[in-house]
Amino acid sequence: MLGLPDTISACLFDLDGVLTKTAVVHARAWKEEFDGFLRELGEPPFELPREYDEHVDGKPRLDGVRSFLQARGIEADEKLVRTLADRKNELVLAMMAKDGVDAYEGSVRYVEAARAAGLRRAVSTRRRPTRSSSRTRWPASKRAATAASATSSASTAAARRKPSRSAAPTLS
Numbered sequence: 503m504l505g506l507p508d509t510i511s512a513c514l515f516d517l518d519g520v521l522t523k524t525a526v527v528h529a530r531a532w533k534e535e536f537d538g539f540l541r542e543l544g545e546p547p548f549e550l551p552r553e554y555d556e557h558v559d560g561k562p563r564l565d566g567v568r569s570f571l572q573a574r575g576i577e578a579d580e581k582l583v584r585t586l587a588d589r590k591n592e593l594v595l596a597m598m599a600k601d602g603v604d605a606y607e608g609s610v611r612y613v614e615a616a617r618a619a620g621l622r623r624a625v626s627t628r629r630r631p632t633r634s635s636s637r638t639r640w641p642a643s644k645r646a647a648t649a650a651s652a653t654s655s656a657s658t659a660a661a662r663r664k665p666s667r668s669a670a671p672t673l674s
Contacts, residue, residue: 503619504615512622513613513624517626521605523605528559530597532548533547533554534593536553557569563587564583567590571583
C-alpha cells in the first residue's frame with residue numbers, strides 16, 4: 503500500500519517542502535523585503551517567481567541575498583547582506599506565526615498511512631532554531647499537526663535533552 507519494501511520499519515520526512523508548503527511563505531517574505539529595499543533605490547520590484555527561483559530558492563539566506571543583489575548589479579557589503587537576510591527572517595517568522603503554513607494533503611495522508619501500517623516516523627528540518635523561533639508555536643493544519651505530532655514532540659524533547667547540531671531524530 504505504501505510502496506515500500508517489507509524490510510522498511512521507519513520513515514523520515516522532511517518538514518519544509520515535503521510536509522509543508524513553506525516555499526510559498528518564504529517567497530512572500532523575500533518579495534516584501536526586497537521590494538522595500540529596491541523601492542529605496544528606485545529599482546523595479548522583485549519578480550516572483552522568476553527571481554525567487556533563480557537566485558534565492560534552496561540557498562542559505564545570506565547566499566540568496568548575495569545572488570539576487572549580484573544579478574541586479576547592486577554592490578553590497580556583508581553588513582547590508584546580513585541586514586536584508588535578518589529582516590527577511592523576521593518577516594517569514596512573523597508570517598508563519600500569524601498565518602501558519604499549509605500542509606501538502608498527499609504528504610499528510612502518506613504519514614497517516616505509515617502510522618496505520620505500524621511504521622515508526624520522524625520529521626526533520628534543515629532549519630536551525632533561533633531565539634524567537636524557539637518560543638513560536640506554528641499554526642498549521644490540524645491534520646498535519648496530528649500526523650507529525652508524536653514524532654516532532656519526541657524529536658524536540660530529545661533535542662532539548664541532548665543538544666547537538668547533528669542529533670538524529672527520535673522515531674515513534
